[in-house]
Amino acid sequence: MTRLKARLQEKIEEHRPRTTRLLKEFGKVVIDEVTIDQCIGGARDIKCLVTDISYLDSQEGIRFRGKLIPETFAALPKLPGAEYPTVESFWYFLLTGEIPTAEEAEEIHQDFKARAKVPAYVFDVLRALPKDSHPMVMLSTAVLAMQKESKFNKAYHSLKKNDYWDTTYEDACDLLAKLPEIAAFIYRYKYKNGDIIPGNYELDMGANFAHMMGIAKPYDDVARMYFILHSDHESGNVSAHTTHLVASALSDAYYAFSAGLNGLAGPLHGLANQEVLQWIMEFQTKMNGAEPTEENVKAALWDTLNSGHVIPGYGHAVLRKTDPRYTAQMEFCQKHLPNDPLFKLVNMIYHVAPGVLTEQGKTKNPWPNVDAQSGVIQWYYGLTEYDFYTVLFGVGRAIGVLANITWDRALGYALERPKSVTTAMLEDWAAKGGSK
Template sequence: MATLKEILAKKIEEFRPRTTRLVKEFGDVKIGDVTISQAIGGARDVKCLVTDISYLDPHEGIRFRGKTIPETFEALPKAPNSNYPTVEAFWFFLLTGDVPTQAQVDEVIAEWKTRQVVPSYVWDAIRGLPRDSHPMVMLSVGLLAMQRDSKFAAFYNSGKFNKNVAWESVYEDACDIVARIPIVAAFIYNLKYRSDFQVPIDPKLDMGANFAHMIGQCEDYKDVARMYFILHSDHESGNVSAHTTHLVHSALSDPYYAYSAGINGLAGPLHGLANQEVLDWTLKFQEKYCKDQEPTKELVTKALWDTLNSGQVVPGYGHAVLRKTDPRYMSQREFCLNTPGLKDDKLFKLVAMIFETAPGVLMEHGKAKNPWPNVDAQSGVIQWYYGVREWDFYTVLFGVGRALGCMANITWDRGLGYAIERPKSVTTAMLEKWAEESKKAASN
């Protein structure tokens, strides 16, 4: 007698051609206001989410509150002795759309200091995990452990819940999360990679600088942290981490539940985990093709063709929405080019040559819809240069930054009273019926 798993395997194999045929032959058939290919293909390009925090234009890239990345960096008050704004200034800007004054930035910095104290039971919960647990598991557990202090949950359970003011307690939770998450991330880094050597908070430093201080980094890394957290903060609402956070919070789950879920989505290799995969690939590429020689255009071109002809992809190139080089990539590239030592680093030189070469190769190859690099193609190089070489931690860094956008968005979700998210699903048989009806109508 066949087992349940064997029966299921047979049914899946029988079912797959139905889905394949629908996408291939009837992908453009409308079912309501979307096509069959959109329904099957992850709701790609379906305009059904609203956010004013950021917008991703396929040809222009991300805009934060209407400003491009260079415009954002230029407009916001800078950290002391830095060309980059503080994360606190950016948080004010994300929430309000207004460029803060220095006094307003200082107020946010001071407020975050009062919120950065993480309860000891959070450390106990993280330490209770096996030491070889992935750092994203530790971050997710840390967030859930902090849920005990959720002000939104307390307000909902108080018997005095009022949807018109519910955003206020979401705001309190959101501020606690964005202030505490870099502290939790630094704790995880030190626990896993520095023999549990924990460094206390420096009350004089802004968030990015304090994170650098807590993981034992150099002065230059303070700007790396500020830049990295801001660049990874938000990418409109359709990406997995942002959408998951919004979806879970739409059920009035508190921000800790919601962002823990978002973090779990971010940990996927098709989302935030991609940055460590790109670095792994780049290092192997360097070892195989450029170990003892300069990465010339001719050498890299041949190596890329060898890669593609062997059936592999060039990771870090292509994006679900963008149809140009990711401006976040360009911001990090500019940082590298303006940093003595880093611009001459062998790994950066290789990444730079791949950037100059890969789009042409990919266009000639013809299978890539977008031959341009995304943010992941550059992110790991900077971390590697500064000695943060534990690449399974890179997605935690991403998660610290992404908290800013996710928390700003759900604060506004509650402020505007958005409903629980509940799209309508259909069956494959219904799709097949609509496809046949469309086929008959076209033949008449």
């Protein structure tokens, strides 16, 4: 047993009594109320999910295990010459809430190296798909195709409930170790004439992914940063919630994560980064090569709004200030590509758009989210096929959702089954002023 798995087992055994006590002694304590607009409006802000992996505050943004993004980057170990921590060290942190040593992070690297070989049939399945299939279809299909490898599924009938986490953890590690090669294969197969670059598993996950993509330094740091920033966003977003929901039926990690990827592919979720960059490129074309200024960008933004369109990449379901994930990527751009024309335009939009949106008065949050910035970095380093961007998001999102479902099984969380009501019931309650 690796040190991470042994430490995770200790943390699980420490945590279980807390959940048991809450259910037994305080299970009927009321923590929230549901309104009609929440019921109809997608269960927005209803407090009915539990995760200790991350928390999203409307002002602070995401906290990973209690740490803000800059605190996370500063605390985790980095390889010599790298600006960002390894994904391996972040995996340890999300699972345990503890900062690993460099030695512990390297142990995870070696563990992932032993798990990384992708079955040949997965590539056969991908080659059998129409080559113009969306990359997210390919990624989701590849994950689902590997379900036959599930250790949880094979062991299920011989397991006790308290042991479900063990093989879920094994599936999560197996899947996470293989995803970078699958994603890089999809990219090289679709966009680089099938010129596949074999993995170098002496490298950490971020550096090996950059190597397999065929993109030189500092793209290894871009990959580390991107995967960590996109890893988790508490449990209520579509990809995290879908993965949790499907896993709550005791479907294994392959079934659950494939379903989560299908949710991530929607334009109101992960596909938004693709749409944002497409809009920015069109925006740049309309400016006819003019240097972005407050005046011409403001005029162009008003043209967008007055034509009945939104400004993509702005606004967020929870946040009420600039997304710290946007800020982290902006700081990278300021250091590595300050004079890039696309970044200069995005940066000017950032300075102008909040004022325009506030003046328009139709949005609660006029500030940029992570999607407003992420595509610019990928484009700069030559990854100009923006329908692939959600695949990058998917690899990162795996870290958070797989950590979450491991803990879901460890704590014995129940099958998720909300109760529905009818429109007539809502109308009746509305007339009476409430259901009580």
